[in-house]
Amino acid sequence: MINIRIFEELHTIEEVDRFISSNPLSFIYVSHINCTVCQALFPQVRVLMEKFPDIQLAHVDSAEVEEVAERFIVFSVPAMLLFIEGKEYLREARMVHMSLFEEKLQKIYEGYKNERLF
Template identity: 55%
Template sequence: MRTFSEIHSITEVDQFIRSNQLALLFVSRTNCSVCHGLMPQVQELMDHYPEIQLGHINADHMEEVAGHFSIFTVPVILVFVDGKEYIREARIVHMDRFEEKLDRIYKNIAQ
């Protein structure tokens, strides 16, 4: 199973997005049970998408991320292609729909 790179500042976030053609950010909080349940599912799914770079942000440690990305709840999954946001999933993520969206992007970009 792939692992997420921990991101600790807005500068790191912006650099992560800019330096990776395909980037996924997973935003969570420490005491969020939904976050803790969803993250392993996303990690497992990402085994099918090796070109997507994975980043994790703990919003408890970087509260400014909420304003930077207009995040109102967690968990949030953001997928960027060439620096532009293409997918945003928040709170309750339907993994089958999320995978369909990733497939469309991935087939057009990474292949």
């Protein structure tokens, strides 16, 4: 049985900033309430993130938190942003090829975990 991880809902740009700064590995899924691609991709992302337990997860609705688009230069949704110690390391947007995204995420995650062992 797959245990689907929960994404923390962020409702202000201050919550977004706090989430990124307080989690060494943070992932933000930016969507829009009327985006069918966002709704279709989100369940796949939730399942994928089971493989990366040390990454903290959050969701932001760009219709609610309009500043998120400007702050992170998000031109289309869904946008998936991975931050390591506050710095953006990976970005995928709109039409995401899940297996390629997983490969990129795996390399970054393993690199981070290996660095932390020393």
